[in-house]
Amino acid sequence: MRFVDKRxxxxxxxGGIGQTLVDLFAREGAQILATDYQGDKLQALxxxxxxxxxxxxxxxxDLAYKTDCEALVEACVKQFGGVDVLLNNAGIxxxxxxxxxxxxxxxxxxxxxxxxxxxxxxxxxxxMQQAGAGAIVNTSSVWGTxxxxxxVAYCTSKGALACLTRNLxxxxxxxxxxxxxVCPNEVNTPMIRTGFARRGLDPDEGVAQLNQSVPLxxxxxxxxxxxxxAFLASDAAGYVCGAVVPVTGAKPVYG
Ligand SMILES: NC(=O)c1ccc[n+]([C@@H]2O[C@H](COP(=O)([O-])OP(=O)(O)OC[C@H]3O[C@@H](n4cnc5c(N)ncnc54)[C@H](O)[C@@H]3O)[C@@H](O)[C@H]2O)c1
Numbered sequence: 001m002r003f004v005d006k007r008x009x010x011x012x013x014x015g016g017i018g019q020t021l022v023d024l025f026a027r028e029g030a031q032i033l034a035t036d037y038q039g040d041k042l043q044a045l046x047x048x049x050x051x052x053x054x055x056x057x058x059x060x061x062d063l064a065y066k067t068d069c070e071a072l073v074e075a076c077v078k079q080f081g082g083v084d085v086l087l088n089n090a091g092i093x094x095x096x097x098x099x100x101x102x103x104x105x106x107x108x109x110x111x112x113x114x115x116x117x118x119x120x121x122x123x124x125x126x127x128m129q130q131a132g133a134g135a136i137v138n139t140s141s142v143w144g145t146x147x148x149x150x151x152v153a154y155c156t157s158k159g160a161l162a163c164l165t166r167n168l169x170x171x172x173x174x175x176x177x178x179x180x181x182v183c184p185n186e187v188n189t190p191m192i193r194t195g196f197a198r199r200g201l202d203p204d205e206g207v208a209q210l211n212q213s214v215p216l217x218x219x220x221x222x223x224x225x226x227x228x229x230a231f232l233a234s235d236a237a238g239y240v241c242g243a244v245v246p247v248t249g250a251k252p253v254y255g
Pocket of ligand 1: 014018035037062063064090140184
């Protein structure tokens, strides 16, 4: 029970890793503001969370908008009285090299993967300062630190997110606010499965093939990533600050 009464914001809570984060943190006692722009999916999930006795409220919001980001922090404060943990998990993956990347794809990646984190952190950190402690865990990607091919907007946004993480860690360690990031390689969630489907491939077959490319023998499941996020958010990681942690099963981006 690492998160008893901790006030936690989880973005992308209707997605693969996000749903797993809600389960993990709620089971360990957290009070959660779960948010996603798929409001209907959040509403569909809420009864099962409530049935399990989770302390979860939901709020739909589009992270592409500053006002929605700031409203999420205010909603958490109104509901629970503060913010102790911020999990910037939501993300999108526009696919293409620079010649295939439209202005819309580029700015969408920057808005959701980077700018939203800036707005959410800027709004949440004063409440963490007031409380005398806080933890932020950003979900970057190994493609942010070692860019893969054909995803220029995604890789650039995730690289900037890793850099933002280290900046905030240095600036706010004196406030006892720890900021860290996880960098997964492939994870078996809708993000990767819809990519196969879009290319006319069977997602199960695609995942089975990808499994063979990982030294540990399989791509990550959402739980593998959520476990590391939870560790970084917990007191057990009390001296981990400014870390950008690869979670890859030893799979390099190249090689
Ligand atoms: N799946 C992978 O292979 C992989 C690899 C590396 C990093 N990641 C990162 O992990 C994080 C979680 O991804 P996932 O695999 O669970 O994917 P997912 O697509 O299942 O979940 C992402 C969630 O973010 C939400 N979202 C997207 N745009 C939004 C917006 N504008 N406003 C609010 N919510 C929005 C989506 O609705 C979705 O529920 C992302 O940041 C992703 O970049 C995933």
